[in-house]
Amino acid sequence: MNLTVLLHDTRTRLLESAILQFAAKGFDGAGIREIAKGAKANSALVTYHFCGKEGLYLEALKAIFTRKVSPVAALASIPPAGSPGAREAALQGLQDYIRAFITELMSCDGTDPIDEAAMVLMAREMQAPRKASAPLLLEHLAPYVTHLTACLQVLRPDLDEEALFNMGVSIQGQIIHFRNSLGIIRLLRGSPDYPQDLEKLIQHYTDFSLRGLGVPEAFPQPRP
Amino acid sequence: MNLTVLLHDTRTRLLESAILQFAAKGFDGAGIREIAKGAKANSALVTYHFCGKEGLYLEALKAIFTRKVSPVAALASIPPAGSPGAREAALQGLQDYIRAFITELMSCDGTDPIDEAAMVLMAREMQAPRKASAPLLLEHLAPYVTHLTACLQVLRPDLDEEALFNMGVSIQGQIIHFRNSLGIIRLLRGSPDYPQDLEKLIQHYTDFSLRGLGVPEAFPQPRP
């Protein structure tokens, strides 16, 4: 019995190694032999446990989504529009949402390489989803959109449905782009450890989003 | 002499086919045989003209950047801060920038498949740049950042340098994310032809950005 391998069973080790390899080299660039080597397992086990490379990829995606995305979606629902305190609740809900989103996306400060790889893989999949994984993506992203739209609806009841949708895309877009393009952003900024202050970052995205949405409370004093 | 091939020489045809194939299948997924077939050429020409697959990829990227990115960067420079009319010029410059950015990014309505593929390839490269192409990326993106930062500096002289940088990332981020994730966004929205009205989209991103930046003119009337 191998001691270094006792913590996880072979299937789990294959999944974790797959996340690392797929994130680093893409679906075509990563080979099942190297994935198996990273899991200290035999490459034939990919077919045995996952019905081949494609099945392993899908299972790896599923594992990532249930681990990273689902927790954030479990935010408290806001009161329905029109009820007393709905506006304050929606405002707070939107702020919590942005905070949870950024925190979750940035919760991989080198401590867990698998977390970091999971973000890369998720980002790639959102940008150019494989045909087989599009349903998986939609299923796990829908709760986000629902919650966000509900908040926006309360805060800007005057907007039509398309305008609200655009607002949601803008708010999510800034944050996702920040996470996805962190490599380029750090190059452009010239400092590899940006952002140093996560709290300041959350404050920026909250303020920018609330102002962009058109919430008066977030707007600075008008000039004289 | 082949008639169907007279329009471009072999090198150019290989480049265009490479853009299509690399965008569709990624660097590892695309094969030089298929690229050559798409260009009605022999696969050995990849080595002859571009010193191998990697060289072809870099040349394809270079062709994309000089075609899509550089033109947008050629925007009129704004007057220096403090000079009369600087604020109005900066405001207009920012609006022009957003318009030019979106227009260029969306200027591939199925008319030119190479344009569409170029966007996919550029997006992928921004998200996960290959080691060899990072310098190319920085070189072509720097003018954008310079122009945008100059506008922001004039419009919000009270902000420090890091805050201005965050503003720029947010403004660019929404738009880039919109273009990169258009596939998922259309799925979430449920309409494959979104956005129908490009002008309305430009208006949204302009308004959202100006409000997010904290420009009073863009803010709606405060509630009673």
Next chain:
DNA sequence: CGAGCTTAATCGATCGATTGAATTCGTCAA
């Protein structure tokens, strides 16, 4: 003719998948 370009053919390497034997594991009879 000679330089630039293009071709078919082939190289060794690596790919994902499969095979059949070897090993480990849970379970139940003795």
Next chain:
DNA sequence: TTGACGAATTCAATCGATCGATTAAGCTCG
């Protein structure tokens, strides 16, 4: 507790296919 049996798991070895790169001969012009 022990031994044995069937199922589940893991293994080394190998399959055909495809990869990028190379070679040497053929072609096209100035």
